[in-house]
Amino acid sequence: MRYYLHIRNGDVLIEDFEGEEFPDLDAARREAVRCVRELLAERLRRGDVLDGEAIEIWDETGRFVDSVSFRSQLRLPGSAKDGL
Template identity: 40%
Template sequence: MKFFLHVDEQRGLIHDVEGIDFPSVEKAVLETFFGMRDIAADCLRSGEELTLKAIAIADETGFVFATITSHDVLQGLFPTFS
């Protein structure tokens, strides 16, 4: 099934017009989640600002199955300080 990954970043929303095939919604969510973690890790290593806010996973009709935020992918990776 084809899914469209619409990217929300600081400069605005980037609509995916090509889409990508995944065997299921669950696989699309997992791949997107870990892909976003990779992007965050690259930013951390390079010292660049993470401008990615979220990715919405939608079908060809525009129905959004899931929205994954940067907060979602970073949660629990860093200790909290009080």
């Protein structure tokens, strides 16, 4: 199935017009996580503000199916990801 990984920043949606074929939603979500981490790394290097952005996953029928927030991929002190 073709999935589209749009970038959401508040009211602004940067659309992925091409999309990509993935065997299932889990594979599309793994790619969204990879993209978020790549974008975070670049934006951290530039000193950009990281607040409220996400990658929205839409299927080929135009239906919103999932979202990966940038914040969800940050390892913050005291977070569950740190085992505290």
